[in-house]
Amino acid sequence: MEHKGGERVAEAVAGAVAVLRTAVDRDWKAVRAGRVEWSCHETAVHIAQDLIVYAGRLASRVQDAYRPFDVVVDDSTDNARALQLVEGGGALLAATVRTTPPRVRAYHPRPFLSANPEGFAALAVGEVLLHTHDIAEGLELVYEPPGELAEFVLTRMFPHVRPDADHWRTLLWATGRGELPGREPVTGDWAWYNNLVLDTGRLTLEALTPAAALDLHLGGDGGFAWVEDGPFEGTRQASGMLAKAYEEGTHRPGWGVFVLVRRDDGRAVGGMGFHSAPDEDGRAEVGYDLAPSARGRGYATEALAAMTEWALAQDGVRSLVATIDHDNAASQRVVARTGFRRAPAEEERAVNEERDHDQALRLYVRHA
Template sequence: MFAMGGDRIEEAVEHAAKVLRGVAGQDWSVPAGGLDWSCLKTAEHIVGDFVAYACQLTSRAADAYVPFGAVLDEGTGPEGAIDAVEATGRLLAAAVRTTPRGVRAFHPYPAGSADAAGFAAMGIAEVLLHTYDIACVLGVDAEPPAELCEDLLAHLFAHVPPAPAGSTPWATLLWATGRGTLPGRARLARWRWHNTYALPAGPVALREVTPAAAADLAMGGTGGLTWLDGAPFEGTRRAAEMVTKAYAAGVHRPEWGMFALVRTDDELAVGGMGFHGPPDEEGCAEVGYDLVPGARGRGYATQALRALSAWALTRPELTSLLAVVEPDNTASQAVAQAAGYIRQADRTPNHAYALHRP
């Protein structure tokens, strides 16, 4: 399952409540593992995050956090705190379920906003990890279901190589958040998660595809999208397979993967666009793109390629972009040229077009 939604939030909250009720009779005034907060304060933090994320979505906050927070009543004990975690977790689940596709709200990292799936994933990460912080100091196990950890890693930590042989997704999640060790990997002193990017491009938007959604596309699924013409074109599935293989090999870098082109007026996916991987040693990255037949001839690909190229060329590691097109694909050649790419020496048998940083 690749979707981060209300059901996954409730699964994570149910797991957390079960773990925490097992230690509700202990002393929650002690510091939680690895934190300056007490166990009770850590539970309050989970509650505050759930409410904040729900309010970001329901308010459609564009450039700041909604200016209020949630705290436990004075005198609340562990049982009351667990009740509040459950209640506010369900609140976030409801907000996620009722947020229309395409809606994004402010969150600072890395793109300044997140969609409903992103806020769901962040809420799941908060409750799983902080339940662990409480449980480890109180002497109980807090390991969640493996599939939930796998899906969370693929959505929010796509830059982290998957679990090595002999390890588990939970151990990888703990390592990725500075809470554990893995064989062959240095312990992390600092870490961040990655919310997907969304780039406006006139009548369409480029929306970053997670490794989990890419795997579904590669296997013949929809990637969680509703497609014009009912399904993506062949090139989009090939690109999704490239992302899937790169993620499995531990070399995927989220920004340099795949984006779906989604028409903003009806939320129908009309194509795919992205990179064949991160920039090479000379700072060059190769781009690729396609549209479903029903979306061609409307300028979608040209506007999307202009937007993606302008964004990519702000990245310090990139100096140029390359598009390699088959000789008989005149439509794709026209897209590259309309987006400002200049014909280069052929990459036999294909034509090559490049765009350089000004």
Template sequence: MLRSAENTPGPVSAEDLDRAVQLAVHTLRDAPAHAWDGRAGSLEWDCWETVEHLSDDLFAYAAQLGPRVPPLDTDVPFVWERRRPGGPANAIHADRAAGPSGLLQVLEASGALLVAMVRTTPPETRAHHTFGVSDPEGFAAMGIVETLVHTHDLAEGLGLVHCPPAGLCARVLARLFPDAPPAAEPWPTLLWATGRGELPGRARLTTWRWYGEPRPS
């Protein structure tokens, strides 16, 4: 049961990110082994590729905060490669021989890297992201959004149930989606804000973005 304080928007923390990653790993452990080659919800990628993409996102956000002076106008220049036409361009790939349990270890390890960077990077640090130069809290929020919505995609493809905590969703909405309707339920609103659902009176979005710049205090 969530405490009432957890149901209110506030700063996004490394603990929030760790919670999102652990929830994803816990949910995906229940996937049948034969289902990983199927499509992940509305995405063009299969479920294995989608976990690799999510792992790559978390790794890339951690790496972006890593240099003593992070770049403000470009990504840290790792090589991102596609394993097939139309597949995700990743620096991180899991060894297929390790099976789904190995894939989830890659996800958990990549998430832990970003959790550690958010915990240890000075809050005044700024680093580049295409949706706005951001701070460690912003990168934590980005990692949470990627984790929650791609776990939603995966749950659709793998036949699993995924319903993240309302407070977690509310905090990342407040941090990254200032135009989201504040009165709606947080999880359906996050799905709407990322082009994955509808809200009463609001059609499904065909294009979307978040705003990573730090909020005025």
């Protein structure tokens, strides 16, 4: 999977500036930008500030709310100068995204407190597309960005939103800016999501975005540098389950597949995650596999402990379960070391029947 975040930022900025420049001689300060509370001029400045601040955070590897600098725009800045700031900010961020290693993360507040270069690019493209739409609406300009740019944002920042053939209309609907046939309007607060990352002593567990999951399912690398014998088939199958859940609108951020990345060399060694979001009883099922060369080193135990701790701390989650072949002693030891206990025979049999599983599967449970 090729990382194209820098190119997407550059494309979004170029398209936005081209449209807005046609009305540069208008009084942007006197016109409200669509449904936001700012004027068109304030909104253009906001776009520029976001692009520059994102570049600064990513380049500085900021890990908390601190900004490496503030962007103060003089009141005398006219529309043309504001667009120059947008262009400059876009160039800075695009270059930063292109030159930053893909596993680097820096602070962003929503909602998991960090983003990688591709995540910052998706955030920025979303800001540019949506706020250019706001300005264009206020100035009564026609603005229709390429659907591929909207899809780039949706598959990375809106994993909880069921996709539609019209990616741009879907993005507008998801942010309360438009209607979509067959769906209730989005009112009030809406959210976008960076992918969740969990850190352990030797590993980083990175939740897959729908875009990365689909790439893995179709035989790609998902944007990760894998060990030579990875990813194992179970990871590709689980990625396909995530991609299907996204298409159906049932995927929930954090409750999908995590890729296990070694800290010492940045190599991905396996996959671990949840079959779906917790059910009505507050129960979620876990699964995992490692590339053969990474087995026997305690990676699965370390990762499962971190993932279990995160999951059981979420509201409404009462238990985690794992189903394991009766002859897979290594996997049974992994769950046992992380606090799972084999379920009573009656419960094990009922779950296997309910899910049409092989009756030889053993059921392990960890309660909150």
